[in-house]
Amino acid sequence: MIEDKPAERRCIAILVDNEAGALARVIGLFSGRGYNIDSLTVAEVDPEKHTSRITIVTQATPMIVEQIKAQLNRLVPVQSVVDMTTEYESVERELALVKVCCTGEKRVESLRLSEVFRAHVVDTTHESFVFELTGAPSKLDAFVNLMRPLGLVDVSRTGVVAIARGSEIM
Amino acid sequence: MPAATEKSGAQRLTGAQIVVQALLDNGVDTVFGYPGGAVLPIYDALFEHAELRHVLVRHEQGAVHAAEGYARSTGRPGIVLVTSGPGATNVVTGLADAMMDSIPIVCLTGQVATHLIGSDAFQEADTVGITRPCTKHNWLVKVAADLPRVLHEAFYVATSGRPGPVVVDIPKDIQFAEIDYFGPKNIEHRSYKPQVTGDPKKIEAAVDLMAGAKRPIFYTGGGVINSGPEASKLLRELVQLTGYPITSTLMGLGAYPASDPQWLGLVGMHGTYESNNAMHDCDVMINIGARFDDRVTGLLEAFSPESKKIHVDIDPSSINKNILVDIPIIGDCARVLGDLIKVWKRRKLTTDECAIQPWWTQIDKWRDRQCLKYKQSSTIIKPQYAIQRLYELTKDMDVYISTEVGQHQMWAAQHYKFEEPNRWMTSGGLGTMGYGLPAAVGIQIAHPDSLVIDIAGEASVLMTMQELSTAVQHDLPIKVFIINNQYMGMVRQWQEILHDRRYSHSYTEALPDFVKLAEAYGACGLRVEKPEDVDDVIKEMISVNRPVLVDCVVDKEENCFPMIPSGAAHNKMILSQEESPREMSEEGKVLV
Numbered sequence: 001m002i003e004d005k006p007a008e009r010r011c012i013a014i015l016v017d018n019e020a021g022a023l024a025r026v027i028g029l030f031s032g033r034g035y036n037i038d039s040l041t042v043a044e045v046d047p048e049k050h051t052s053r054i055t056i057v058t059q060a061t062p063m064i065v066e067q068i069k070a071q072l073n074r075l076v077p078v079q080s081v082v083d084m085t086t087e088y089e090s091v092e093r094e095l096a097l098v099k100v101c102c103t104g105e106k107r108v109e110s111l112r113l114s115e116v117f118r119a120h121v122v123d124t125t126h127e128s129f130v131f132e133l134t135g136a137p138s139k140l141d142a143f144v145n146l147m148r149p150l151g152l153v154d155v156s157r158t159g160v161v162a163i164a165r166g167s168e169i170m
Numbered sequence: 171m172p173a174a175t176e177k178s179g180a181q182r183l184t185g186a187q188i189v190v191q192a193l194l195d196n197g198v199d200t201v202f203g204y205p206g207g208a209v210l211p212i213y214d215a216l217f218e219h220a221e222l223r224h225v226l227v228r229h230e231q232g233a234v235h236a237a238e239g240y241a242r243s244t245g246r247p248g249i250v251l252v253t254s255g256p257g258a259t260n261v262v263t264g265l266a267d268a269m270m271d272s273i274p275i276v277c278l279t280g281q282v283a284t285h286l287i288g289s290d291a292f293q294e295a296d297t298v299g300i301t302r303p304c305t306k307h308n309w310l311v312k313v314a315a316d317l318p319r320v321l322h323e324a325f326y327v328a329t330s331g332r333p334g335p336v337v338v339d340i341p342k343d344i345q346f347a348e349i350d351y352f353g354p355k356n357i358e359h360r361s362y363k364p365q366v367t368g369d370p371k372k373i374e375a376a377v378d379l380m381a382g383a384k385r386p387i388f389y390t391g392g393g394v395i396n397s398g399p400e401a402s403k404l405l406r407e408l409v410q411l412t413g414y415p416i417t418s419t420l421m422g423l424g425a426y427p428a429s430d431p432q433w434l435g436l437v438g439m440h441g442t443y444e445s446n447n448a449m450h451d452c453d454v455m456i457n458i459g460a461r462f463d464d465r466v467t468g469l470l471e472a473f474s475p476e477s478k479k480i481h482v483d484i485d486p487s488s489i490n491k492n493i494l495v496d497i498p499i500i501g502d503c504a505r506v507l508g509d510l511i512k513v514w515k516r517r518k519l520t521t522d523e524c525a526i527q528p529w530w531t532q533i534d535k536w537r538d539r540q541c542l543k544y545k546q547s548s549t550i551i552k553p554q555y556a557i558q559r560l561y562e563l564t565k566d567m568d569v570y571i572s573t574e575v576g577q578h579q580m581w582a583a584q585h586y587k588f589e590e591p592n593r594w595m596t597s598g599g600l601g602t603m604g605y606g607l608p609a610a611v612g613i614q615i616a617h618p619d620s621l622v623i624d625i626a627g628e629a630s631v632l633m634t635m636q637e638l639s640t641a642v643q644h645d646l647p648i649k650v651f652i653i654n655n656q657y658m659g660m661v662r663q664w665q666e667i668l669h670d671r672r673y674s675h676s677y678t679e680a681l682p683d684f685v686k687l688a689e690a691y692g693a694c695g696l697r698v699e700k701p702e703d704v705d706d707v708i709k710e711m712i713s714v715n716r717p718v719l720v721d722c723v724v725d726k727e728e729n730c731f732p733m734i735p736s737g738a739a740h741n742k743m744i745l746s747q748e749e750s751p752r753e754m755s756e757e758g759k760v761l762v
Binding site: 003016017020021024025028029032063066067070071073074075076077078079 | 303306307359
């Protein structure tokens with residue numbers, strides 16, 4: 001029996017010992033086994049226990065998602081692996097910095113739209129804005145698309161981080 | 171000595187001395203290695219320790235294969251010591267081989283001093299970077315105080331759970347640093363905790379499924395061997411308790427005695443007709459320590475379509491990787507086999523003889539095809555005949571067999587029958603040509619009084635031929651039995667079937683004279699060219715108490731059958747040359 005289900009978007013959270021090469025092991029596993037990475041974030045979350053949390057968004061069939069989890073768990077520094085998309089009700093957030101260069105009516109319009117999206121202006125000159133925007137990836141996509149005709153010149157995004165709703169922890 | 175050190179009972183040693191002490195404390199008696207600039211301090215520390223045998227190889231790849239042979243024939247980890255840069259890159263093939271076949275290897279590599287790392291120093295290579303995907307885990311020791319812990323952890327990781335190779339990369343300044351040493355007590359890892367006991371509910375469910383089976387089969391693999399001799403004993407007990415047929419992967423040969431009537435022979439691409447058909451038609455498949463490798467499954471869509479599948483594996487990532495199974499059991503083979511037997515006995519289950527009888531009748535019909543039969547010749551040695559004679563003349567001896575990779579390997583797996591585990595050493599997953607000779611070196615080191623034979627191909631053996639020099643230096647009377655057909659036989663066979671007999675670069679036009687080559691190395695060289703001389707030459711080979719190279723000149727164009735053509739199902743085997751397909755599906759061609 002083999003699988004015939006389509007690929008789905010999954011957000012996977014990985015707690016690892018924060019040691020040299022831990023991130024390289026994780027991303028090497030993804031590239032080596034041909035899994036796909038849509039976004040990746042990593043930072044230390046417990047300095048005392050030297051634990052880092054890696055969040056990876058991937059597209060895979062359910063069988064491959066199980067395989068990704070099992071392969072990640074095989075890595076020696078990996079403490080735990082959770083599929084945030086199906087194992088928990090979870091909140092996903094991403095931060096973007098968006099640079100728009102424009103003047104006149106377009107400049108006014110970009111500022112007006114940024115208010116609608118509750119973006120902050122973190123830097124400005126007479127011909128540019130840098131907006132900071134936080135939200136679900138789809139909200140960031142929408143904002144970036146709206147800015148495009150108004151003079152979008154640069155985008156930097158963090159990738160998704162996720163956490164379980166309620167009192168549950170991974 | 172500092173006060174704190176005295177109190178804790180720790181010893182003050184140099185990093186290099188710690189390496190040697192840690193090896194001794196972890197029960198190591200043999201190291202396979204090759205010295206160089208970045209490991210000189212460790213070699214210097216070794217100089218004083220006669221109890222730690224160092225086997226000087228001729229190429230670092232040989233060190234790993236020798237360590238693999240040592241590990242697989244003893245169940246203990248194999249130890250490798252090499253220098254930085256080229257020393258480390260040369261071990262990569264061996265590490266990848268050990269990774270694929272789950273062989274415990276602790277490989278210590280020298281590294282340039284910590285302050286030189288990243289400066290493209292002489293003989294510098296990013297060893298942990300290069301070996302990351304081909305090791306179970308690796309460490310670069312940047313802080314001297316970490317060294318004892320890392321070394322002990324390395325042994326723990328290599329040998330526990332699903333075994334595998336590990337690398338500890340030790341910069342030269344760390345080897346000189348003086349630090350406190352502590353022994354390997356209570357080593358455990360914060361996040362690495364392999365599961366060895368199977369879920370009791372799943373074991374009950376598995377027994378239910380087994381007891382109700384009408385067309386069952388045991389499909390076992392290297393996991394049974396890796397689990398230790400107890401697992402093989404328990405496997406025999408369970409198989410006999412149930413009366414079900416059993417087949418095994420290439421890696422699992424010897425776990426179940428090949429002389430037993432319940433044994434169906436090898437499974438997979440060059441497995442027996444009865445094994446593969448039984449796998450295809452079974453209603454319950456009991457996989458113990460095998461991983462549904464593509465050499466075994468053939469066409470995934472058509473793999474054993476009617477069966478419910480039980481899969482016992484210590485590695486959760488083996489479950490549902492290629493084939494979705496019904497009852498996955500994560501655990502060590504010996505533990506799970508023991509539990510299966512307990513439950514079977516506790517519930518006083520018996521095999522449904524009425525249901526099983528027709529299944530055995532069917533299996534006997536498949537057996538009647540005599541799939542391993544070949545056309546004997548009176549003028550030319552058939553490779554199968556040479557291996558059969560080798561088997562008949564050595565089967566009652568204390569014998570260990572290694573192989574290279576290719577046709578001879580498959581013929582050896584088909585025609586050499588194993589009764590015990592740890593007697594068969596072959597490169598299964600990676601398919602590494604050149605594995606067998608250095609592996610034989612490692613086996614002979616571990617079993618100095620046993621007969622160790624590398625069943626070789628002339629192309630493979632030339633890849634690591636220099637290790638014959640190692641065997642001579644260390645008085646290792648290994649026997650290298652070369653099935654010489656002058657072709658890379660398996661390549662030629664595939665070119666015949668897939669590429670319309672266009673034998674592109676698979677013929678070795680300038681082979682050495684193997685008899686003279688053996689003599690040049692200080693070994694004994696023998697040649698046999700006629701079927702009637704085979705027995706005498708094998709007997710002579712056995713009687714010579716030195717390394718022997720036998721050049722057994724065989725039929726050049728013999729093909730290895732039976733065979734599941736790539737992209738085909740188990741029940742679509744071809745049994746002989748006459749049945750060979752002249753055309754293969756496009757999907758089949760892209761599979762290796």
